[in-house]
Amino acid sequence: xxxxxxxxxxxxxxxxxxxxxxxxxxxxxxxxxxxxxxxxxxxxxxxxxxxxxxxxxxxxxxxxxxxxxx
Numbered sequence: 001x002x003x004x005x006x007x008x009x010x011x012x013x014x015x016x017x018x019x020x021x022x023x024x025x026x027x028x029x030x031x032x033x034x035x036x037x038x039x040x041x042x043x044x045x046x047x048x049x050x051x052x053x054x055x056x057x058x059x060x061x062x063x064x065x066x067x068x069x070x
Contacts, residue, residue: 006046016054019047023058 022040031037045062048055055062 006043008050011047011050014047014051014054019044019054019058022047023061026058026061 022044025031026037026040026044029037031040041062044055044058048059048062
């Protein structure tokens with residue numbers, strides 16, 4: 001099984017159009033296997049941490065919730 005490797009240069013090179021295509025694939029959820037969808041989700045999540053301005057319109061795809069650890 002191949003391991004997903006996301007490098008900072010890969011993320012730095014992504015454009016808003018690239019992120020829109022990524023989000024569209026996630027919304028369609030029509031992947032040949034679950035791992036391809038998971039890889040896209042991990043890429044969007046990495047983008048959310050490193051380039052949040054690109055991901056802001058697509059945060060609903062990440063299901064991020066604030067947790068109260070108290």
